Amino acid sequence: MIELKNVTHVYQDENNVTALNDINLDIEHGEFIGLVGHTGSGKSTLVQLLNGLIKPTQGKVIVKDTVLTGKKVNLKDIRRSVGLVFQYPEHQLFEETIYADIAFGPKNLGLDKDEIEVRVKEALNLVNLDYEKFKDRSPFNLSGGQQRKIALAGVLALKPDVLILDEPSAGLDPQARDQLADLLRILHQEKNMTIILISHRMEEIAYLATRVIVMHQGEVVLDGTPAEVFSHEKQLHKLALDLPQITEILHQLRAKGYALNTDIFSIQAAADEILNALRSKKKC
Amino acid sequence: MIVGVNMSLIEVNGVEYNYNDDQNEPALSNVDLSIEAGDFVTIIGSNGSGKSTLAKLLNVLLLPTDGKIIVDGLDTRIEDNTWQIRQRVGMVFQNPDNQLVASIVEDDVAFGPENLGIPNLEIRARVDKALEMVGMAGFQKYAPHKLSGGQKQRVAIAGIIAMEPKCLVLDEPTAMLDPQGRKEVLETIKFLNEEKGITIVNITHFMEEVTSADKVFVMHQGKIIDAGKPVDIFKNIDKLKEINLDVPVAVEIAAYLRRKNIELPDILTIDELVNSLC
Numbered sequence: 001m002i003e004l005k006n007v008t009h010v011y012q013d014e015n016n017v018t019a020l021n022d023i024n025l026d027i028e029h030g031e032f033i034g035l036v037g038h039t040g041s042g043k044s045t046l047v048q049l050l051n052g053l054i055k056p057t058q059g060k061v062i063v064k065d066t067v068l069t070g071k072k073v074n075l076k077d078i079r080r081s082v083g084l085v086f087q088y089p090e091h092q093l094f095e096e097t098i099y100a101d102i103a104f105g106p107k108n109l110g111l112d113k114d115e116i117e118v119r120v121k122e123a124l125n126l127v128n129l130d131y132e133k134f135k136d137r138s139p140f141n142l143s144g145g146q147q148r149k150i151a152l153a154g155v156l157a158l159k160p161d162v163l164i165l166d167e168p169s170a171g172l173d174p175q176a177r178d179q180l181a182d183l184l185r186i187l188h189q190e191k192n193m194t195i196i197l198i199s200h201r202m203e204e205i206a207y208l209a210t211r212v213i214v215m216h217q218g219e220v221v222l223d224g225t226p227a228e229v230f231s232h233e234k235q236l237h238k239l240a241l242d243l244p245q246i247t248e249i250l251h252q253l254r255a256k257g258y259a260l261n262t263d264i265f266s267i268q269a270a271a272d273e274i275l276n277a278l279r280s281k282k283k284c
Numbered sequence: 285m286i287v288g289v290n291m292s293l294i295e296v297n298g299v300e301y302n303y304n305d306d307q308n309e310p311a312l313s314n315v316d317l318s319i320e321a322g323d324f325v326t327i328i329g330s331n332g333s334g335k336s337t338l339a340k341l342l343n344v345l346l347l348p349t350d351g352k353i354i355v356d357g358l359d360t361r362i363e364d365n366t367w368q369i370r371q372r373v374g375m376v377f378q379n380p381d382n383q384l385v386a387s388i389v390e391d392d393v394a395f396g397p398e399n400l401g402i403p404n405l406e407i408r409a410r411v412d413k414a415l416e417m418v419g420m421a422g423f424q425k426y427a428p429h430k431l432s433g434g435q436k437q438r439v440a441i442a443g444i445i446a447m448e449p450k451c452l453v454l455d456e457p458t459a460m461l462d463p464q465g466r467k468e469v470l471e472t473i474k475f476l477n478e479e480k481g482i483t484i485v486n487i488t489h490f491m492e493e494v495t496s497a498d499k500v501f502v503m504h505q506g507k508i509i510d511a512g513k514p515v516d517i518f519k520n521i522d523k524l525k526e527i528n529l530d531v532p533v534a535v536e537i538a539a540y541l542r543r544k545n546i547e548l549p550d551i552l553t554i555d556e557l558v559n560s561l562c
Contacts, residue, residue, distance in 0.1 A: 039432060039462045088460075145331060171378075171459045173330045173489060175528040200462050242463055245533040249554050256562040267533060271540040278546060278561065 001194050002027040007059035009045055019045040021218040032188045033196045034209030041215040043198050047164045052078045083160030087167045089151035098150055099135040105158045123153035145176035164196040202244040206265040227263040246270045292318035293483055299351035301337050311337040312506045324477045324484045326494050329503030330528035335487045339455045343375045374444030376454040380436035389439050390424040396447040414442040418472050434465025438472055451483040491532045495552040515550040
């Protein structure tokens with residue numbers, strides 16, 4: 001689906017920061033990638049390359065058989081197949097009605113009126129907002145959480161094959177966060193989308209992703225299943241990255257001598273695991 | 285009552301607030317609370333619970349529709365008090381990019397004291413001192429846009445500290461920061477509270493910021509529905525979840541283990557949980 005070959009990117013300004021350093025990466029169709037790393041590790045540069053917003057200084061970026069780094073690339077096609085949801089996407093709402101805002105992308109694709117309407121309906125349905133109730137309202141009179149849903153619907157209406165989200169849950173309350181997680185799960189499992197999620201919330205990454213990629217100073221330093229990546233406790237701490245809190249608790253208990261499986265990412269299952277360990281072993 | 289004697293730093297009495305729009309429910313109703321000088325207070329509540337409205341009332345950005353707020357003996361409803369109150373209660377907002385106005389850090393920090401009419405020499409001293417207090421000494425000549433989110437937010441805090449306030453009200457100051465930035469800001473406000481005696485009112489969604497507070501107020505639908513120490517607030521997990529709030533993972537696991545007859549002391553943090561199990 002996505003291939004990066006020896007990709008290096010150096011920002012051409014007074015600092016000449018090397019944002020990406022010789023990255024090689026293959027992402028298959030249907031993967032759910034959790035992309036983590038410190039601010040400045042290169043995550044945002046990487047996803048901007050995938051959507052053709054920037055071109056690498058060196059190397060090849062291939063998305064769905066199209067070489068983005070080649071000549072005569074139709075960026076419109078790329079942006080239709082790779083949907084990018086920026087941080088705080090609600091800051092980019094601008095139309096008078098919710099309908100018009102979500103329809104903006106599909107309209108630019110040159111779709112006809114009926115198809116656009118179908119897409120707006122579908123997109124609102126996906127984010128759990130009632131079409132009739134919301135279509136004529138102004139996006140600016142909604143709560144922050146609802147505004148974010150509208151912004152997301154605008155990207156979903158493009159029906160991308162790959163959906164990239166940069167910190168989509170930042171600032172949301174627990175309920176809105178859970179709804180977003182459910183939506184991403186549906187998009188991945190039922191709509192078969194390839195998803196790349198950038199997040200500092202390791203709970204979210206562990207719970208949703210099938211593969212976790214950790215970046216540091218422009219390089220991929222860890223790449224594997226959540227269980228594999230989060231077992232590198234020391235390395236993650238050294239990179240000043242958190243473990244999911246559950247993992248942190250399980251690791252610490254294991255270090256104190258409890259026989260525990262640390263490969264657990266739900267609170268309920270972790271609590272049961274701890275209980276079993278407590279019952280099978282006297283206090284340490 | 286004699287003003288200034290036996291009084292809390294901030295007294296909120298029977299406050300109601302209505303925004304002038306089509307909403308029927310007031311943003312705040314019947315809010316009573318007091319904040320003592322030197323306290324570290326945290327306010328939690330889901331989106332739309334009235335937290336930010338309350339914060340703006342403390343700093344006279346809004347006036348109560350009903351009821352009254354007394355800050356250091358000054359009634360916020362009296363117009364002549366406004367600037368005195370704002371000098372005593374400084375506000376820090378969520379987005380650091382919206383709060384920095386100057387092109388270099390020291391000018392930004394000087395902006396507040398300049399408006400207070402403080403002599404130049406003293407401003408310079410205050411700016412340097414404030415930057416040192418937030419761990420940004422040496423950044424005087426930096427351009428704010430070159431700083432990280434956590435650094436920007438600390439510069440915003442320095443700008444308030446330079447006005448020598450008694451109280452800092454922070455409205456989700458870490459919501460837009462990465463984990464590193466969040467730690468920096470939290471450590472800074474703890475330092476200001478513990479070492480400099482500045483009263484802190486921190487509004488947050490992050491439960492790890494709640495556990496270290498002296499007192500927590502829980503807001504829901506414009507009302508204060510619970511108040512107390514963190515360990516007492518987190519005793520009622522079901523209620524917190526019902527009103528759409530997080531509970532620290534360690535607290536939740538401890539509660540589950542207690543239900544299964546494992547004896548545990550009060551637990552707020554991961555370290556407390558691990559140590560009490562070993």
